[in-house]
Amino acid sequence: MLAKRAMAISGLSPIAERRSPWQDQCITETSNPSLADSAAPQSTPPSASRRRIERPLLRSDDGCALGGVCDGVARRLGLPTKSVRAIWTLTAFIFGVGAIAYVTLWITVTRRGETSSIGSRTVRDRRELQIILAISTLVLAILIALQAIGLPDIDGVGWPVAVTGLGGLVVWRKCSSDERLRLQELLNAAPVSGITSSKSWKVVALRATVGITLAAIGIGLLSKNGSRSGAAAGALVGAMVLGAGFFTLFAPWWLRTLRELTSERRERVRAQERADMAAHLHDSVLQTLSLIQRSAHDPVEVARLARIQERDLRSWLFRPAAFWTRAESPSTLVQAAADIERDVEDNYGAAVELVVVGDCPLDVAVSALLAAGREATINAAKWSRAASISVFIEVEADLVSMFVRDLGTGFELQTVPPDRHGISRSIIERMQRAGGHAVVRSALGEGTEVALTLPRSHAQL
Amino acid sequence: MSDQSVPRVFLVDDHALLRSGIRAELGDNVEVVGEADEVEAAIEMIIERAPDVVLLDVHMPGGGGKAVLEGVVKHSPSIRFLALSVSDAAEDVIAVIRAGACGYVTKNISGTELIEAVRRVASGDAVFSRHLAGFVLDAFRQESTETTRMTSFDPELDQLTPREREVLRLIARGYAYKEIAVELKISVKTVESHVSAVLRKLQLSNRYQLTNWASERRLL
Numbered sequence: 001m002l003a004k005r006a007m008a009i010s011g012l013s014p015i016a017e018r019r020s021p022w023q024d025q026c027i028t029e030t031s032n033p034s035l036a037d038s039a040a041p042q043s044t045p046p047s048a049s050r051r052r053i054e055r056p057l058l059r060s061d062d063g064c065a066l067g068g069v070c071d072g073v074a075r076r077l078g079l080p081t082k083s084v085r086a087i088w089t090l091t092a093f094i095f096g097v098g099a100i101a102y103v104t105l106w107i108t109v110t111r112r113g114e115t116s117s118i119g120s121r122t123v124r125d126r127r128e129l130q131i132i133l134a135i136s137t138l139v140l141a142i143l144i145a146l147q148a149i150g151l152p153d154i155d156g157v158g159w160p161v162a163v164t165g166l167g168g169l170v171v172w173r174k175c176s177s178d179e180r181l182r183l184q185e186l187l188n189a190a191p192v193s194g195i196t197s198s199k200s201w202k203v204v205a206l207r208a209t210v211g212i213t214l215a216a217i218g219i220g221l222l223s224k225n226g227s228r229s230g231a232a233a234g235a236l237v238g239a240m241v242l243g244a245g246f247f248t249l250f251a252p253w254w255l256r257t258l259r260e261l262t263s264e265r266r267e268r269v270r271a272q273e274r275a276d277m278a279a280h281l282h283d284s285v286l287q288t289l290s291l292i293q294r295s296a297h298d299p300v301e302v303a304r305l306a307r308i309q310e311r312d313l314r315s316w317l318f319r320p321a322a323f324w325t326r327a328e329s330p331s332t333l334v335q336a337a338a339d340i341e342r343d344v345e346d347n348y349g350a351a352v353e354l355v356v357v358g359d360c361p362l363d364v365a366v367s368a369l370l371a372a373g374r375e376a377t378i379n380a381a382k383w384s385r386a387a388s389i390s391v392f393i394e395v396e397a398d399l400v401s402m403f404v405r406d407l408g409t410g411f412e413l414q415t416v417p418p419d420r421h422g423i424s425r426s427i428i429e430r431m432q433r434a435g436g437h438a439v440v441r442s443a444l445g446e447g448t449e450v451a452l453t454l455p456r457s458h459a460q461l
Numbered sequence: 462m463s464d465q466s467v468p469r470v471f472l473v474d475d476h477a478l479l480r481s482g483i484r485a486e487l488g489d490n491v492e493v494v495g496e497a498d499e500v501e502a503a504i505e506m507i508i509e510r511a512p513d514v515v516l517l518d519v520h521m522p523g524g525g526g527k528a529v530l531e532g533v534v535k536h537s538p539s540i541r542f543l544a545l546s547v548s549d550a551a552e553d554v555i556a557v558i559r560a561g562a563c564g565y566v567t568k569n570i571s572g573t574e575l576i577e578a579v580r581r582v583a584s585g586d587a588v589f590s591r592h593l594a595g596f597v598l599d600a601f602r603q604e605s606t607e608t609t610r611m612t613s614f615d616p617e618l619d620q621l622t623p624r625e626r627e628v629l630r631l632i633a634r635g636y637a638y639k640e641i642a643v644e645l646k647i648s649v650k651t652v653e654s655h656v657s658a659v660l661r662k663l664q665l666s667n668r669y670q671l672t673n674w675a676s677e678r679r680l681l
Binding site for chain 1: 595599633635
């Protein structure tokens with residue numbers, strides 16, 4: 001397996017092809033048959049028995065456990081990766097030297113296949129640098145504070161943990177998307193169950209090592225400080241480290257449970273929405289369709305039902321806020337106008353096409369204007385025999401105007417019997433009382449238009 | 462009948478029922494050269510058949526009428542579009558108009574009105590429904606002249622003339638072009654040119670309300 005990898009690298013990487021004299025010597029040495037025999041089977045190429053030295057130092061991008069530093073260093077020195085890892089892990093226990101060195105190399109050494117190191121990327125990004133400096137200062141302050149409280153045991157553990165943690169933060173924030181994917185995979189691997197491949201075994205082993213180490217340090221700190229008096233802070237730090245250890249061990253399982261809960265909740269909300277929509281469609285559209293079938297013999301009724309349903313559905317789809325609040329009494333001109341449209345359509349069987357430009361609050365004068373307009377609309381629906389009535393309302397800075405127009409039979413104003421008070425009393429006189437003006441224009445066979453205008457300045461002030 | 466009087470029309474709508482309904486209403490007054498029910502096919506066939514007018518449904522899966530417009534206009538800018546919609550929702554209307562449609566009518570328009578609208582679009586004029594006229598009046602509302610001057614880069618485009626405003630008001634009141642001409646004592650041709658000018662402003666204006674309104678809904 002090692003041989004295969006070495007061959008693949010030497011074939012692919014141009015760096016590996018550039019041989020220094022020392023490298024050549026190295027290869028000559030390894031091509032010694034007796035050495036090769038002892039290390040590898042006869043069939044493998046001799047150069048594979050010991051690593052060829054690769055320059056420059058690069059972090060490796062495959063087959064690495066964490067950041068690819070050990071593998072990279074092993075390749076640079078021509079040593080087996082496993083030995084380097086073992087030595088490195090041991091040095092980590094000498095005041096965390098190994099851990100700090102690892103993170104330092106992780107940040108400063110470029111990953112294979114990438115053009116810049118994490119460190120150089122961080123330095124170039126001013127915002128990122130500020131964030132990291134701020135966090136570093138905070139951590140430093142906490143450490144100094146702990147020391148001031150008088151915790152001699154913190155020195156050995158606190159500083160390496162803090163420096164390593166900060167390094168890890170830099171790595172996490174500025175690593176390439178490819179590497180981040182790998183790290184996420186590392187974080188998400190389950191600690192206990194769900195192991196399917198050998199790769200995740202490796203990850204779980206790593207996680208378990210880190211977690212158990214942290215837990216052990218925590219327990220150590222706790223037991224040391226527990227017996228002493230006035231060492232609550234030390235115990236606290238111990239507990240925190242212990243907590244971090246447990247978190248490392250069980251975080252993936254916990255995160256997955258959390259994710260499952262969220263997706264379950266989302267699914268439930270979606271199902272609820274679907275049920276609501278089905279209920280609404282049933283109450284409205286299906287009911288109306290059955291009513292339409294029952295009154296199929298009456299075209300006027302069918303048209304009326306269809307129109308009511310259309311308006312209802314339209315309002316539900318496009319103006320949901322207005323749909324749910326319409327039961328309350330209207331407070332603006334737009335709402336009141338929609339009420340007129342609905343009432344006339346429902347009660348008089350004519351389509352009302354409403355266009356409103358602008359809006360204003362309902363006051364006495366505007367309400368009078370709308371009442372007159374409503375009367376005009378009802379008249380048109382009752383008498384004009386037009387299929388639809390156009391209503392246009394415009395609110396300008398100093399004027400509110402309303403036009404009700406139909407293309408129906410029309411009439412002659414002179415022929416309206418004096419006992420029919422609709423037009424004169426409900427429209428013209430009402431507008432005059434409100435300080436406005438009404439004009440009725442009609443001609444036989446050409447339809448009718450009622451124009452209502454209301455100066456707004458006095459209506460508002 | 463000569464070619465000039467019979468516009469060649471292409472229908473784009475994802476509902477077969479509505480397509481056949483529109484076809485029946487148009488009858489012999491136009492020549493329907495094709496139909497499509499989805500965006501990709503529509504773009505391809507429209508470019509191939511080069512109709513005078515495309516009747517375009519605003520709501521369609523796969524990007525809607527706007528996607529068809531954009532796909533065709535890149536290739537054949539001379540093809541004119543008349544948007545048809547069931548909804549009067551302003552965001553739908555403004556999206557297709559700004560993408561280049563010459564007009565907008567609602568689907569409950571009568572057969573004769575639709576034929577007239579198609580003819581008008583075929584001859585290069587704009588067609589405004591009452592709702593579209595209302596929307597334009599709303600978007601080009603005259604607030605205090607101070608703020609208009611402050612926010613407007615191009616007063617030519619960002620304001621309506623009083624005459625255009627009058628024409629739009631009459632459209633919103635339900636007047637046909639002929640009736641507007643009588644009412645304002647001008648020719649029908651002049652009414653048409655006013656409406657076309659408004660359409661141009663609607664398409665080109667960067668008026669604050671218009672762009673703000675459109676960008677809020679991610680239309681631009």
